[in-house]
Amino acid sequence: MTRQQRHQEGARSSGRPAGSEEVALSADVRVWKISKVKSKKAPYQLRWTVAGKVKSCSFTTVALAESRRSELWQAMRRGEGFDVDTGLPESELRAAVAKANAKPDPNWWEFSREYMGVRWRSTAAKTREGLADSLATVAIAMAGEGAKAPEPEEVRLAVRWAVVPAHRGEEPPPELYPACSWLSTRSLSLSALTEPRVLRDVHYRLAFKLDDAPAAAETYKRRRRGFNTAMEYAVQEGYLAENPLAGVKRPGVSAGGGVVDPRVLVNETQGRQLLTAVSYVGSVHRNRGRRLVAFFGCMLYAAMRPAEVVGLEKARCYLPETGWGVLTLQETRPVAGKKWTDSGERHDKRGLKSREAAQDRPVPIPPVLVALLRGHIAEFGTAKGGRLFGNERGGLLGSSSYWRVWQEARELALPPDKVASPLARRPYDLRSTCITNWLRAGLPVAEVARRAGNSPEVIHRNYAGCLDDTEEDNNRKIEEAMGWGGPSASGQ
Template sequence: MNNRTTGATQGAHGSGRPGGSKERVFSNDVRVWGVSKVRSKSAPYQLRWAVAGKRCYASFATSTLADNRRSELRQAMRRGEAFDVESGLPESEIRRAEAEAAQTEKRPDPTWWEFSREFMKRRWRTAAAKTREGFADSLASASLGMMGDKPDAPNLRLVRRAVRWAVVPAHENEEPPPDLEKVCAWLAENALPLSALRESGVAEDVHYRLAYKLDGKLAAKDTYKRRRRSFNAAMAYAIQKGYLDENPIDGLERYATASHGAIDPRVLMNAVQGREFLTAVSYVGSVHRNRGRRLVAFFGCILYAAMRPAEVVGLRLADCHLPEKGWGVLTLRETRPVSGKKWTDSGQRHDKRGLKMRDPEADRPVPIPPILVAMLRAHVKEFGTAADGRLFQNERGGLVGTSSYWRVWQEARPFAFPPYKVASPLARKPYDGRATCITDWLRSGLPVAEVARRAGTSPEVIDRHYAGCLDNSEEENNKKIEKAMGWEPPDAG
């Protein structure tokens, strides 16, 4: 038996990090046997070989994998490689593993707390306010899986708040709020290193936190998709910086997250209900404050032009073609989503962005029916425009806030609908007005592509969310088919 001893090398001890040194013994006395089958559901194919008389084995899920590994060992033997007696591995594999371990040992390994702040600082400058908020939510959710199993861990809800506060670059040199001070200190001291994500258990726990709420219920499908997308961006940055070699959740199956699928037809208003609702809006608030009347045309833009509320907030008179008779056109150019002061560059609650799903300089012309043209003309005559030309403003001339139009919408429902309808899902939120308009366009026979263009979304989204709203038009569709076939129903007489 031709044995030889090499110099000291690093050994692995549980944690996956190099441990103490030991002498490795190599030998060219190697025998490799064929693949045999054993009683195991997960890995029934076993390869056996011996190095200097010491038997080694490895199990595989398929015979192909086992045969490939046997071929690799035999090729190493033909090259004259010695094998490590302890592990049974060829010398080239041992050296490669040692080099990778040494490289990993030299690699910087920030804690999740440090990495979250570093990543956010890097992405802040180029990200929109809503995107920044999405990043913070994803990092805060993942942080719940990066705390380790420690008995003194703080309350999870406070952990999320602490991470969301800490990742804002403007807070870098500030003291945490009093209620988050201890939590921030604990996370700075105890958060797991980024390298912990290489352990399958940690990666799976982080993935779980992205998909579930704190009460253990599944998050909404869009919430999970947004969190996972943001986490993937963070992992791409970690790979770029050399902290990790791969995204640890790439191989994990996506959760069957909660999803409502198609729009619930019960939320949709018919034509009469839509007109009665807009009339009811004008009753909200005192006569002097005009709180409701200021928003009649605002909600009309949602109900008759399928505009998103943030698009209506940014609408300017200069972008409106409002003839005395006939159809008009609204050319949408910007959106004013509410993100919160800490996420915007301006320090204002509303961010100023281009249209959703469009290039920053792109616009979207939307034809509007005469009823909406009349509403907008009446609105301008009564309330004028804001100093910057915006069509809608609050009592102080500022932007219309989400809470303001949401309250008016909720207060108008009891005026517009009978009690049993108020208790139903009918028009519970402003976005239900947009769904009503899109459904009306589809029922009128407008092509899906044109509906998607007017609504500022994709045909795939229209098909996925609105197909279920057209089920009650089956009889009308059948008549269209009969007409195309030239078939007339028999006379009842």
């Protein structure tokens, strides 16, 4: 290799542009013998030249000076070029550049705030809240140890406050100050996740609640998904060499979340009784329940998600006097909390789930729901922005409001044993009932998925156990297949 080739190769290796004077490499190197100078601290001096420029360094002992002289000679024998400015051989120059460019090893507190700051602008409010919950859950395992370590709940609240970008630079609330102060200095570093013990503790926190009871399968999946995306960012930024979560399974319990429990489904009579009971909730003058009969009807007869019903506008409803109508869904208004939304409102404004922002979803609705919606508009009109449903002041309907009405309606409509059962315990169970009814009616899975706003895979996975789930139906099918009972059996 010629001197010029070594110069160019060394410049490339150092990560600097070749040809510039400050990074020029040269093979013209001479190392002098060690000399003694008048210095009490470092009396032994080593001198060498690179392209005629004299370099020197001093040492406290002659052994150290000889060792450094040997390193320079070995670099010369390997044919390395030397940096004209610093006098360092190529290998040392590359190491110095790598060290200067190396990423720090932030603790979990610093990393969580950095990651949320990067993700904030491109994510919805509910996603932000979910990510914050994942980071806060992991923070419990990464909090460090000590006599004054904060309690898990204090850690969770402190991290959820700290990761909001708007809070950066602010003093934490007084009740969170001790935990924030501890975590900012005592949290484990990100590299600690490469230790099996720490990773096991983190994974346990993802899968279990603070009282050590197993978390719901969906909760675990959401937390793990948030932690996984954070680890992918850590790898991308060079903090970690690989994702520590890869290949780690949930400890102790199966994560089969999302599958619908047949016990939550209502039959036709129960559905009508529940909607009637909703109309009786609240005083006659305030109409607290009557305002929500059609709201719950949209879930029972159109499989709409609650956030989709909250955002439903009159302009997107085709409600003929007779026959089937159509609701064209395009907007959702999920509740996330003021600190997670860009607007500072409790409700976020988003497109449909798993769809492009401007994409809509037409849903045919039966005459019974058409009648409910026409009656609602005739009695209550519309809320602000042309929405069909609002609170008593015309604002966005909060989840706590319709949840309380639903719980009161269950007690009015159902006998005590059913009230204590999982039957329609959540308003969302009405959506599950509608999807199941469509499947039982024989609609193709792809069409059910289109109307419900899911993928066919999700419908297959979550609703398979809800079809033909009654013992009487199953027993009758067995009797028919085996030729037991009925006229054919009596003739044998």
